[in-house]
Amino acid sequence: MSAATTAAPPAARGRAPGARAGAVRLVGLAALALYAAVSLYPFLWMVSGAFKDRFEILAGGHLIPVRPTLDTLLQTWSELRFLDYFLNSLRVTGFTVLGVLAVYSLASYAFAVLDFPGRRALFWFFVGLLFVPGITVLLPVVILENRLGILGTHLGLVLPFVNGTAPLTVLMLTNAFRSVPRELHDAARVDGAGEARIFWRVYLPLSRPTMITVAVLVAVPTWNEYVLTRVSLTEESRYTLPLALESLATGNVPQYNEIMAGSLIIVVPVIVLFLALQRYFVSGLAGAVKD
Template identity: 65%
Template sequence: MTTADLVAPRRADTRAAGRTVARAIVLLLLIGYALVSLYPFLWMVSAAFKNQIEVVRGGHLIPESPTLDTLTETWDKLHFFDYFLNSVLVTTYTVVLTLAVYAAAGYAFAVLRFKGRKALSRMFVGLLFVPGVTVMLPIVILENKLGLLGTHWGLVLPFVNGGAPMSILLMTAAFSAIPGELRDSARVDGASEFRIFAGIYLPLAKPALVTVALLTAVPTWNEYLLTRVSLNDPGTYTLPLGLQTLAAENIPQYNNLMAGALIVVVPVILLLLFLQRYFVSGLVGAVKG
């Protein structure tokens, strides 16, 4: 047995030990980052089940005397049900219109052949790099001229328009991955273009549709800037504006503020947990496409 034969296993053991140590360090750093990131959320959840005195006094993360009064007061007495319903309506209309419009656009870019298709597709991709705040003033001016300023449709239409680049990109990738032979066979059987789109392509692109729906619903649900600029009637406020009214009180009730924040966050978390499998599949399919 030569010296090289003895040294090689030692080097392999050293490299394996080094990799183990590196993984342990990375794991500890990730755990530390997760704890730091989760603490504000956990404090919010904790404060939503405390009274104002216990929140101001500070103390343990776990409430000393947990109570549902804070949540019920925030929901019933501070009109959060109205804000919640307004957010549901705006988000639902936005998601439905986005799926209807950009699923059709993605099908056209992926399947149909027409002049200027590639240039138009690249233009939409380029819009991904345009900051939304740069078009805020033109949107408000246009809404005012159309009589939409201060209405929920004045939010829905800009949200749908703003989701065009990402939605078209994802739907085009999803439809491009579907074998063209399916469309050819359907055409031979006499199926119309709409029937092929609705009966074949849409069901096969379900993960992409869910992904687009989630990527549209979450920012729409949480949108504050355009909502703050557009809406001035408290009866039309969405949840972010309702939460802002709590924060703007002369003497903020921090327990109510945290309860309101919890009401805003929980539906998004539940939606992501429920549709996580489709969301991940849709993103993977878009990357492969």
């Protein structure tokens, strides 16, 4: 009896940490589930509203449409002139991503591999720009573009977008290039390869997940950018999708089902892009935070 009594407390003490860990994990999962539900609910309402007519959406009602219809999407597609604005957004986003990858992959290679005076100070200067709010340079950018004669053009959007992504892109790609074994660089040098060939043949292929991750992180906010686009573009023929969506919301009598349909049309390419590249995303982020 006494032996059983003395043996019980160690077993109980052994179970207690495991029970506490399970409880903490359960609370964490519940909190994440609640956060996911709160975040997902507005998106579900947007999808629901895109399949409702104007009478049903004004009546409120249930999340699931009572009389689902494709007429709202088709009418919004026509009013939004989706193809024209889609091509404008695709042009701006595509050239921005290409510019970012071309310019900052070379800069990051220099920071990670080459040795030159002031390298460390210049690198941390780029990283420090992460803490500068983009809105603070909006007016100087507009004034500069006006003087250069590119205000109101797609080039006037691409250049600030490329410049604005410098801090995060340089940080991620520099860490990704640093994670490449130095022995590969030295072996390529022994074989007679120059820096350009080493960069192209060794570092870029090994850092592909991080490059793709950077491309996604640049493409999504560029696709959705509104502030600079609203300030810069004045000709409707050059509008991107966010400005086209605004035109639906600023009518005399806004049709909320059409606004939700337009929002759904705009967000679908972003979702498709992420789903297509998600297998590279996690590994790319993991490679980018290594030092």
